[in-house]
Amino acid sequence: MNIRKKLTLRFVLHSVVAGLIVLLIAGLTVFWVMQRFSDISLSNNFASIGLERLVESSTFDADGITFDVKLLEQVKENGGWLQSLDEAGNVESSYHTPKDVPLHYGPGEFVAYWNGEQDFPYNLYLWIQEKNGRLYTLLYGVPKIIQPVLDILAKTPPAYSGGKPHLPTGLTEKLMAKEGYIQLLDAEGKEVASLNRPSSVPVRYSVQELALRSEYGDRYGYYTSTVYHADEKMTYVVGSPVAQGNKTGLKGSGMQAETEVLLLGIAGMLAATLLLLALLSLYNAHQFGTPILHMLAWLDALGKGRFTEPYNRNKQPLSRHRSGKWKKRYRIFADVMRSLDTLSGILQRDRELRRQTEVLREEWITGITHDLKTPLSSIKGYAHLLAEGHYDWSPEEVRRFSGVMLEKSAHIDKLISDLDLTYRIKSGISPPQMELIELNGWLENALDQAGANPAYGEGRIRFVSAGKEIWVRLYAPWLERVVNNLTANALLHNSPDTRLDVILTADEEAGLSILFRDNGQGMDELTKAHLFERYYRGVDTLSTTHGSGLGMAVSKGLIEAMGGEIAVQSTPGSGTDITLSWEKSSAVRVDSPG
Template identity: 30%
Template sequence: MKWKLTVQYLISILFIVFVVIFVNLLVLLGLLAYQQTHGNDSLSDETGETFTRQFSQYLSMENGQPAISEKGIEELKKFGGWLQVLDQNGQVVTSALAPDEAPSHYSPVELVHKYKYLDEQYTTHYIGQFEDYSYLLGVQHSAEERFVIMFNAQSVTTYVSKAIMWITIADLLIAMLIGLLFSSIITKPVSYMIDRISQLKKRNFSVQKTTRHGIFKPVFSNLNAVSETLEAHEEERRKLEKMREEWISNVSHDLKTPLASIQGFSELLKEPDITESERADYAEIIEQKSIYMKELLDDFNLTMRLRNQEMPLNREGTRLERFVRELVIEVLNDSKYSEHAITFKSSGEDSMRQIDRHLMKRAILNFINNAIVHNDPDTEITVSVTETGITIEDNGKGIAKKDIEQIFNRYYRGSNTENIEGTGLGLAISKDIIEAHGGSVTLTSEIGKGTKVEVLL
């Protein structure tokens, strides 16, 4: 994988270099072509050759002789030059701004010599054509310099082709060396990232330490964060799977017992010699076991809906103090719990809360019922309404430390619940209901001193 990435990177680098060279050549050729075919509007901004070729526009024939216009003389002054017009024999027929020492006649050889070389006054000469006349334009101390180069076009073409080829090869070699250097820096961490993603795909969530992160440091950091998150989710999934298996085992056991009773007493009802009193007792037992099974299935359905956030809340404006006081009175009016010492207190204002009364009632009653059924009859239970929520506190047996950590888990039964009837979902349901309202539940307990449940709303 590493070498594959390196080769791909090198191919990309070489392709980019080749494209850059090709584009540079096109730009160079385009500029040369533009310069040859286009000129500037102002003569004063042109080169000497261009100025000379275009100066013929300021020449005209008057009385059979060439004449220079006033505009032409102004342009000569701007350009810093002078002009002499020659006939076919090299004789000067008219001039403008020419120095006194300028010759009045030129032979062909002299014209060629002046065009090619500077004279003693460092004057650069240019030659133009106007009808049957030629004109010589001189510029003293010109910023331009003329070099005469003789070359063979075929040789130059061959030379330029070879030069371009070797320059291209050299550029590609340099790009390859630089590409190899940088590819070792870039492709190595990329290859490592691909391996790490492959490990995550195989559910290997271990966090790995690496050195020389370079520009990929945030990527490695995020990969490790993803590994930690996935590991936490995997651990949570394993816990839920274990609890689900335990719950299925408990539910299966809890269902087998009432089902066995229902089946047994149903068979007894078929006996012809049973009395009406026995028949009524058997029917009552069957009814009780059926109700228990229904409650078990209802709790299972409710906890699943709460867990998947599929339980809509029917919120109503409720005065919290009055609501909790009525719950405590309802518990005390139950004949099963009328002898228990349950006290109601309120240390805050009777604040208004938006709650689902039915679900919140079930959650709070679950906490109170647990305090009752898991403790001795003489246990004192205090239900308090505070500014932040509700507190249920008792001075009973307390809960073992190992059970506190899992007390709100679904399907979990504590070590002191062997002889207690119930589905094992009560506290989990209560916690889910509170959290569905945007609240939270905390439980503290100590063996022999009691338990305290705080519901924060």
């Protein structure tokens, strides 16, 4: 799998996991909101909801009835109390019950308290339910806070002074003990006097405002009741705080409990989602950013000439364990890392090759300089001799001096020609005009002319023909140059007893090849690898004055320019094979004269 598919799969997987986690967060948020709604409903309507839950969650054993602890705590938070009655009206168990609450109720007494016919300091709520063959009777009571005050105010004509209402003796202390408040409103609903009014309570009421606060006091944090005096057209507003367990909404905000819970749920879900995205971003930065930064650092190191992967203080590559295996976060970029490693190796080898090439160039320039200076010194010396007026040279001596000068001049001309040719070959030249030649006869004649060189000695070259006529299209002067170069390379740089075999083979399918095989001293791997380079001389340039030192580079360029290939096989002490070859499909054709 390539890196594109790996990254796509990895990011898709991350997105799916993140989506599932977001859905889980949303589900948990909805569950929490619903639980809080249930708690708010239980707190606000304990008489109708809580009592039923108490019965449903209760257990009965030898020790009596047992209720859910959480629900009992809600009773306490609401400021109420709880009793469980048997069929005779006796209290079986109780919770948070004040001392002024009876422990036994007669049938008529109980109904009188419940209906309000008999004065009782508590509002009573009754729940009767059968469960597991047993009849449960639960009595839930909450203190009457506002009603006694309302009863007194109903009998007290409105009066006030200095912004304070005139209240009966003891009512102020009673109201303050319950943390309640009183407002006296005029006919327009504007406050003219108040006692202990909280800052969240308005000083002017519309019809709707007062009605809503009277009906839904738990939403505003205070239970509100009113007493209207028709004669004075004034209204007493009495408020008592919702019990601690019933207080809803943000403090002082007037926000409903349900709205607060919903906003908190949404805020929590958004915070969790943002945290998830932040963690996912940090994970991706660690998982993907670290390898990318490592690869950028590696590229920067390559640009500065450091061809090794960045490593830690222990000289260990950052992307691998000590065992050599990829670290997990780098594994997905393994293809890129391997490419960088390959590139580093190539650049390192190229740098070493450039260094070697510079060394070879310097050595070659030194050799070429010597090759130029040597014939120039001879020409200069003989010229001085001829120009010297103190000597009277004979015609034979002048001719001899001139012959040496011509020979040295020809050597210089050949060297310059070779230099020019190597650079033309490097620029990409083509043969001036291909000509059709019969290669057996042509090659035999070329070798005879090359073998006539006195420096080679006699009988050192043997030609093996193809056994049939071979007609090819080549540029003869170039091929002759190659033959001369290869012949000189084999006979001049080996011992005098070295022999050279030139073997011509041709096949309609395989193509054409000319093998130059000598039994000389051979070449080592370094010489063989650099044989055809312009800046490499396989022997000491001072060892011979023959040739330009560019023969093999020129030969390679000329053969390739004519569509062929040149290859060398050699082993030290076992001679050298140099093969010129042309494929059937190349520009050089093997055919008949017709």
